[in-house]
Every structure is written in structure tokens, then in C-alpha cells.
Amino acid sequence: MSAEFSARAWDLAYRRVVGHAFRRVPFYRDQWVAAGRALDEPEPTPSAALAGQLHRLCPFARPFDPAGEPSLWIGEARILREALTLVGAPRRTPVLEVRPAVLDRRTLGPGGPRYGVLLGPDAKVVNEARRRALNAEALELATTAGRAVVVGDRQALDEVLPRLDGVDVTTVERVSLAQAAAGENGTLVHDPHLGYFAGRASCGRIHLLWRRFHARRAGQVTTVSALRRRPVLVDVIPDDPPSGHTPGTCPEHGTPIISPL
Ligand SMILES: [Zn+2]
Structure with a gap:
């Protein structure tokens, strides 16, 4: 800081x-x-x-x-990058973010770590097979690197983590402001319109x-x-x-x- x-x-x-x-x-x-x-x-x-x-x-x-x-509610890559720095997540590790829709973004801002989207359980896709196919690329990013920072809400993290077996994963939970007080250090505070705006620091x-x-x-x-x-x-x-x-x-x-x- x-x-x-x-x-x-x-x-x-x-x-x-x-x-x-x-x-x-x-x-x-x-x-x-x-x-x-x-x-x-x-x-x-x-x-x-x-x-x-x-x-x-x-x-x-x-x-x-x-x-x-694009929709202006998507959120800038560099803000997530700054938020992850704020909570002390590893800097050069690929970042996988659980989102409701795919995003054409390969890195987290210029010079940032590699980036991939994991579609969460609530993503709008035609079926489960399609969701898994779309997630495969991001999962491969993690398995190739052997490590990943995975950002998402609790339910999404629980769902996705079993598929990262053997990968050194840093989980970063995404919570609302009300949840943050009871959460652990390292969680990111998110609002549907403000995006990531705070985090629980060390x-x-x-x-x-x-x-x-x-x-x-x-x-x-x-x-x-x-x-x-x-x-x-x-x-x-x-x-x-x-x-x-x-x-x-x-x-x-x-x-x-x-x-x-
Ligand atoms: Zn402080």
C-alpha cells in the first residue's frame, strides 16, 4: 500500500x-x-x-x-489486477475469474498476468456440456502453469476447485460489502455496478x-x-x-x- x-x-x-x-x-x-x-x-x-x-x-x-x-458494467482488467495486489495475491500467476459470461480478454491489463474466464453455475449457456467446453481453455491455462489465482463467489469456487486438482491454487473469494466484515483476509469486495472496489488486506x-x-x-x-x-x-x-x-x-x-x- x-x-x-x-x-x-x-x-x-x-x-x-x-x-x-x-x-x-x-x-x-x-x-x-x-x-x-x-x-x-x-x-x-x-x-x-x-x-x-x-x-x-x-x-x-x-x-x-x-x-x-462493450457493456460498461464488465469492469476494467486493471482494476481487478489492482484489487488482487491490494489483498496480496501472487502477481505473476494466471488469474481465472468466475463470471456469468465469456469475455475476450487474455491478460489482466497490459503486462499483466494471463487471464481466463470460468463460467459459473449461473452462467447463461445452452447446456452443461457447452459450459464445460468453454471453461476448458481457462482450466488449461491453470494446469499448464501449475498454478492459478481463482476469483469468484463461494459457491462458484466450491464448484470449480475440484477441477483444478494438482494445480497450486490461491482462492480469492468475491463478496459483498456486508459479507466482507465476516470474511477472511484476502477477500475482494464487489458490487454489481461499482465492480471490485475494496478488499480485506493483511x-x-x-x-x-x-x-x-x-x-x-x-x-x-x-x-x-x-x-x-x-x-x-x-x-x-x-x-x-x-x-x-x-x-x-x-x-x-x-x-x-x-x-x-
Ligand atoms: Zn490496513
Whole structure:
């Protein structure tokens, strides 16, 4: 983790994104319209309310183009890579991520480790045989290397691990924010719209990926904002009971955390 963290610069980055959102992005601009005045801060939005809003979460000047770009909810490779670094996963080991759909991605960002998708039990495929065929390539990546980092929720990991017999596997469980407090160190915190935004580090605390995300207390809830991302996501309440966490600073690392209340 980094000693470069500056709370002031971090808050300024958040203010910049908020200013951009209100000026340029329909979803937030409409909050002003609904309020009948210029708001200083965005209304906290539950993550579930973002479903189906992709078009309104992109700037007027650069609208979402379904024909020209993939779904923006897929998540950037480099964010998963940073999340894995945060929780201390091995860096050069191939990464297999359990997902609901295949993804044309061979490495985890430029210069990153090799990457493959394992389709989980809930994946939309015509049948089990097809799912196994699509998974074979990723499994081969692991067996060839003799090692793998496997990322997924508990149920998916339990299902997939027996097929990695003989491979040195580091499992990284993907959990919601509510589950993270009770989880083990090394778990990644994920939200369907924010993507990976935090992880339980070696100190046992839930560390935010602070170069990518900002967290603050907004009234009775803790909200998370993406600092560099398309779509524009500000003051999102992660997919969880909203009042259960509060932002803070890790006494050990000096960087932002989200703690259970
Ligand atoms: Zn810490």
C-alpha cells in the first residue's frame, strides 16, 4: 500500500467528478431538475437503482454506444489486477475469474498476468456440456502453469476447485460489502455496478481501492464514487444494508478503509 495518499487530493478528485457529473451527465443533471435547484452534492443512489441506466450515466458529449463499445458494467482488467495486489495475491500467476459470461480478454491489463474466464453455475449457456467446453481453455491455462489465482463467489469456487486438482491454487473469494466484515483476509469486495472496489488486506481491514474510488458518509449512509470511470458513478450506496459501514483511515497503512459500524 502507498504512503502517497493525500486526503486533500483525494477529496478534490471527488469534487471534480461531482462537478463533471452535474454539468455533463444526464443521470445527475436530472437530480438538479428534480430538486428545482443546483445541488452541491449528489443524492445517494442505491446500486440496484443503476440497473438499466447506462445511457443516462454517460456524458451528453460522449453517449453510450452499444454497437461500438462493450457493456460498461464488465469492469476494467486493471482494476481487478489492482484489487488482487491490494489483498496480496501472487502477481505473476494466471488469474481465472468466475463470471456469468465469456469475455475476450487474455491478460489482466497490459503486462499483466494471463487471464481466463470460468463460467459459473449461473452462467447463461445452452447446456452443461457447452459450459464445460468453454471453461476448458481457462482450466488449461491453470494446469499448464501449475498454478492459478481463482476469483469468484463461494459457491462458484466450491464448484470449480475440484477441477483444478494438482494445480497450486490461491482462492480469492468475491463478496459483498456486508459479507466482507465476516470474511477472511484476502477477500475482494464487489458490487454489481461499482465492480471490485475494496478488499480485506493483511491488516484485516476493508481497504478501498482509493486510486479508483472515493468513499464518504452522506447522511445516514456510506457512499462510494468512482474517480476515473465510464459510466460516471458518484455517491453510490453499495449493494448492501446502507447504514452498516463507515469510511475511515487504516491506523496501520494510513489509507482509506470502510469499517463495519
Ligand atoms: Zn490496513
